[in-house]
Amino acid sequence: MEINKETGLLKGNITIGIFTDVKKGDRVEWIPTLFGERLTKWAEWQESWNANIISYYNFTGTTGDVLDDVSASGNDLDNVAATRGATGIIGNGVASVLAQGIINGTIAGFPTSDVNFTINSWIKTETLDFQVLLGWMQASDGNLAAQVTINLNHYFFREVNLFSTQFDTGITPTIGTFEMATFTYDKESNNMSFYLDGVLSASITSDFTGTSGTCFSLFKACNNAFPSNATLDEIGIWNRTLTPTEISDIFDAQKDGFVNGTHIEVFDFPPIVVLNSPINGFNSTNQTIIFNGTITRVSGSGILNVTLFIDGILNETNSSEINDTDYLFTKIISEGSHNWTYESCSIGGCTTATTQNFTIDSSPTINVFSPTNTTFATSTIFFNATSNLTVDKWIVNYNGTNVTLSDINTTLEVEDGIHQLLLYANNSITGVFGLNDTIFFSVDVNAPELNITEPFGVINFQDISENQTLRWNVSDPNIDTCLLQYEGVNTTLSCAANISNFTIGTARTLDIFANDTFGNMVSDTVTWSYLVLQTSTTFNSSSFETAEERFTVNVTTNGSVITAGSLTFDGTENTGATITNTTVNNYSITNSITIPASIGTKNHNFNLTIVGMIINTTTQPQIINATNFTICGAAPQDTPFINITFRNETLAEEDVNATISSTWTYSLTELSEVNKTLIFIDATQKLNYTFCSSPSDRDLNIDLSMTYNNDISQQRSFLLTTTLSNTTLT
Structure with a gap:
């Protein structure tokens, strides 16, 4: 392969690489010609570097709050304010700008006792202040920690525990430049060493006792102490001591721009598990199920085993170690709802597929043709149905009793009433019954039941001006109409109401008729009498x-x-x-x-x-x-019934003034025990006194006892019993 700089490549940084799977024992080398130069030395990742690796972080992503551990351990980290997508030694890295960010998470498998380990990271710091670059600790106790720091202007390993290890490497970081810093510990020799850019730079003899902390963090301690201003990339942690050659080779592989992420492909990852059948939601009438799943290795070593789980319980394990094939298990499954999955393991770990659900239902599906959801006017009912499976027994139940049919095409005598049909069919192979309970039918051969309860017998009292109450009871599942017949007049009744009324005539007999929708009719006659029937009042x-x-x-x-x-x-x-x-x-x-x-x-x-x-x-x-007799006043007390005047006892008998004290007993009837009384007294002398009565159009019987007096005469008495009217004035 050759890339020529004359072909017009874009300016700027260019990343060129290949992706390949590396298996145990393989050695991959790529010698390209780039820009006219043949590169005989090139980066490679060796399978041996994967041994005993705990976690590896290459920070390929540029966004998101979760930073993946690309090893099989799954020690993913959470990002809090750190910068993703920063320029790393290989592609992207992570940075804490102005000491603001922290990346942390709960981890497992990190060195927590006197064991061999290696910590390797590319570091670019922007300051020599005391700062924690990476490490793990008890989040709640800063005195239990194992950390890579910058202290006293040097790379520094700090273990805080019962016996503390403080390893001052004496090496000052180069500000603004990526450097590969590697700390190793060999428990056999109690030696802790520091490598800078693949070269042994410092070592001490010291016991590493480890910390039980499970919080791993970058850029700060887990308790947010000692923030750093730096960029990190390609962090690896092993629970073994890498050899000087391995450390040098890793540096050589990564310093020249090893294609970001290439080494991911050589880690031992768990297999890929794909469940084929039964599919999720599968329904079967057959209890024999063939479970099928495809198992594919990702890289590294091959498949170790495949395990079938049914309803969360291990059922069977296949340890044939065949790679990249379908694994089958044949099982007899009970009736009901179930779930299943495969788990497959390799050296890289185990994978469990997402659980899928299935149902075994070998109960026959029943289609009922007769009876249907209707009402029958005959008691002879025909039963007929079919099933999707072979059936050796049919059972019907419509009244609480199971009846085995001699044939699915047969008749039975069914009593009157509303019935729910329960029709069972037995699977001749599995013995499982199916049920159809969707049919509701009625049989109505008999006439309705009717009983008049009122009027009935001798009724003690009734007012003829009020209607007579009529009550009855009627029952029939298919009742249709009810009719009252009284004195030759037919009146339709509401059957369900069970109550009505009618105008009382001279007859003391009536009939009620009731019929159902099939024409079955019944009647009831009642005769009654009244002990006392009120016909009128005056x-x-x-x-x-x-x-x-x-x-x-x-x-x-x-x-x-x-x-x-x-x-x-x-x-x-x-x-x-x-x-x-x-x-x-x-x-x-x-x-x-x-x-x-x-x-x-x-x-x-x-x-x-x-x-x-x-x-x-x-x-x-x-x-x-009210009946009122009193001194006259405003209406209605304004109709005079009697006027009293006084005269001198001289020959002239001229009118004179007088005072009076009077008691009047009065009634509209003869004076008796039911009377009313007026007591009237006036101490001011007057010529006369006029008394009025209400009602004014009725005579009033009175009994008067009165005394009267003035300044020139002695007191006199006056008694009067009489009948007054509106014409009696004196």
């Missing part, structure tokens, strides 16, 4: 205090005799009602009372004694207005 809608009122109720009985009656008015019972048997079974009950002195709406009803029980008639309201 009374004034309003009255006045102390007035006499007459109340009448007319009733019809079922032949029983009313023996006594009373009137309850405003909660007070008034006995002695007059009972008149007007015609056969018809009675008129009357009672007259004096209205008590209390205004407002007052309720009343009759209480009738019949066949040893008391029947209360319908409660009725009456408005009671």
Whole structure:
């Protein structure tokens, strides 16, 4: 291959390289001619350098918060404010500008005791201040650490533990220049050495006791102490002591611009596992499953084993170590939902594929042709169905009892009702039953069931002005219409309501008819009677205090005799009602009372004694207005009933003034226990006194006791019992 500078290459830095897989024992060399010069010495990565490598970071990426460990260890790091995409010794590196960034993460496998190790990194520092370049420690304890630092203007290895190791290399970093710094430790000789650019530059005898820290960081300690201003690239950590030759070879390979990332291909990586079948979401009616997955090695050593996991449990391992092939396992799987995966291992580690789900369902799928989702007017039902699998037994259940069919094309006698069909089919190979439970059918051969519950028998009381309540019970899965027949009139009823009413006539018998959608009809007849049927009432809608009122109720009985009656008015019972048997079974009950002195709406009803029980008639309201007798004033007390004047006891009998003190007992009826009283006193002498009554159109019975007097006469008394009207003025 030859690249000629005369062909017009662009200006600037140009990276040229090749990618190749390196297997154990291979040696790869590339001798190109570039710009007219044949390069006989060229970079190469040897497979032996991979041995015992813990982590390797080449920082190829330019963005993102995660920096990958390109070895098999997976010790990835998190980036916090460090600069990615900075110019490295090979392609990209990472930098902490003005000591602002830190890269850290939880690691495993780093040296934590007296073991051999190697730490190698390309470093370009911008200052000689004390700074931590890289290392690991207990994040919460700065006194437990192993760190590569710059201290006293030198490269420095600092171990802080029970026994501290402070290795001052005496080598001053070259500011602004990439240098490969390598620290090694050999526990057999207790020797710690420092190599700069592949050349041994310093060493000491010291015990490395290690730290148990699991926080690995770049540019600062994990506790954010001792920030650095530097660029790092190609960091490698081994748990062995690299030989001087290996260190020199790595320097030679990388110093000339080893193509960034080429060495990634030679690490031992875990295999690639691809699951082929059964695919995710696979459904099978066959319990025999062939598991198939392709296993491909990535690089390095070959496949060690392949393991089948079913439902998270190791099932079988194949250790044939065949590379790049399909691995098959044949298994008998139980019914139900399952998952599976392969795990394959090589020296580079193990890979487990993403779990895939599958289902074994050998239950037959049943298609029902008869019965269908409908209602049948016959009890002989035909059963017919098919299945996708071979079936040796069919079972039906529609009423809680399993019935094995002699044939899937057969009939059964089914009782009335709504039924859910459970049809089972048995897989003749696996013995697993399938079920179809989607059919709901009805059988309706019988007429509806009907029962009238009201009116019924002897009803103690009913007011003819109110409708009679009608109640019934009807049941049928396919009820259609209900009809009332009373006194020759048909009235449609709402079957589901179970309640209605009708106007009471003279008949005491009615019929209800009910039919279903298949024409099955039933009827029920009921006869009843009323012990007391209230047919009418007579009374004034309003009255006045102390007035006499007459109340009448007319009733019809079922032949029983009313023996006594009373009137309850405003909660007070008034006995002695007059009972008149007007015609056969018809009675008129009357009672007259004096209205008590209390205004407002007052309720009343009759209480009738019949066949040893008391029947209360319908409660009725009456408005009671006030009866007032007083000195005349504004309406309605402005209609005079009596005027009182005074005369001298001389011959002239001239009018004179007088004072009075009077007590008036008054009533719209005869004076009795129900009366009202007015006490009127006036100490100022007047010629006359006029008294008015309300209501003004009714006579008023009074009983007056009065005394009167003036300055020139002795006191006189006056008594009067009379009836007043609006024409009685003196």
